[in-house]
Amino acid sequence: MAVLAAVVLLGGRxxxxxxxxxxxxxxxxxxxxxxxSLFAGMxxxxxxxxxxxWEWAHGRDGFPYTALGAISGGAYILALAVLRVRS
Numbered sequence: 001m002a003v004l005a006a007v008v009l010l011g012g013r014x015x016x017x018x019x020x021x022x023x024x025x026x027x028x029x030x031x032x033x034x035x036x037s038l039f040a041g042m043x044x045x046x047x048x049x050x051x052x053x054w055e056w057a058h059g060r061d062g063f064p065y066t067a068l069g070a071i072s073g074g075a076y077i078l079a080l081a082v083l084r085v086r087s
Contacts, residue, residue, distance in 0.1 A: 045072055 011017035019029045048068045055062030 041072075045069070048072065 008017055008021060012023075019025070019032065048065050052062040052065035052069060055065060
């Protein structure tokens with residue numbers, strides 16, 4: 001973690017590192033951040049669903065994954081409501 005922190009702190013010439021740090025954020029980086037967040041969220045949701053189905057197929061209830069799925073669904077609905085009110 002210390003090496004990663006040093007790279008981010010000292011890597012000022014790299015456009016990628018400046019974008020991750022937040023230096024000079026513009027519409028391009030905001031769109032890239034939104035797409036990356038969407039990809040990460042969908043990957044995590046797919047993994048939670050797959051793990052739930054694995055547990056269920058092996059005769060277990062898959063409760064931790066059910067709870068994570070419910071939390072992510074609730075967060076999605078809340079985000080839609082907040083974005084709708086703000087727009």
